Amino acid sequence: EDQVTQSPEALRLQEGESSSLNCSYTVSGLRGLFWYRQDPGKGPEFLFTLYSAGEEKEKERLKATLTKKESFLHITAPKPEDSATYLCARQGAQKLVFGQGTRLTINP
Amino acid sequence: DVKVTQSSRYLVKRTGEKVFLECVQDMDHENMFWYRQDPGLGLRLIYFSYDVKMKEKGDIPEGYSVSREKKERFSLILESASTNQTSMYLCASSLIQLAAPNQETQYFGPGTRLLVL
Numbered sequence: 139e140d141q142v143t144q145s146p147e148a149l150r151l152q153e154g155e156s157s158s159l160n161c162s163y164t165v166s167g168l169r170g171l172f173w174y175r176q177d178p179g180k181g182p183e184f185l186f187t188l189y190s191a192g193e194e195k196e197k198e199r200l201k202a203t204l205t206k207k208e209s210f211l212h213i214t215a216p217k218p219e220d221s222a223t224y225l226c227a228r229q230g231a232q233k234l235v236f237g238q239g240t241r242l243t244i245n246p
Numbered sequence: 247d248v249k250v251t252q253s254s255r256y257l258v259k260r261t262g263e264k265v266f267l268e269c270v271q272d273m274d275h276e277n278m279f280w281y282r283q284d285p286g287l288g289l290r291l292i293y294f295s296y297d298v299k300m301k302e303k304g305d306i307p308e309g310y311s312v313s314r315e316k317k318e319r320f321s322l323i324l325e326s327a328s329t330n331q332t333s334m335y336l337c338a339s340s341l342i343q344l345a346a347p348n349q350e351t352q353y354f355g356p357g358t359r360l361l362v363l
Contacts, residue, residue: 168348
């Protein structure tokens, strides 16, 4: 079965300091790759779906990219309100396979 | 906008009680899911349903059952609650996309934090 690994587990940045979060998986093939944002005590909020290698999607300061074996969530000039846990998931047989998440903290 | 609602945000129950968690979605989605989320373990799928009166076991179905009598409503039942079922429970729904079966986005509710004493 596909395994999804996110790195780093936690990331602390200064406001305005750009960086990237990584999501890698073990089984290649055409399947949906999903990014979610989760605030403490709340349900995951959908951000992006990617499907084909080379695909990119953007929303405000976030850009998600996809290769055959991994996806990146790039955050440009982040603000404190971007602090959250970011989850990625990949479509498996009948279900999503989730990574453990990256806990992102943006300091003002 | 997709809206998934869960009946309670916080719930406190006693060991041995029967617990019902309700989930309702308003977007006519065929698929509905129940997860639990625990620190260090991530999201784990308990049960899912592709249609009314239909259910499939996920990765951790033991101690749980589900009911789907109407398309918009999916209930999770803890027959006899135990302390190890203290967790955050998340409901999700998605639309069947026959043209893109590997891209069915799941939308989540706000979660129910259950404490079993």
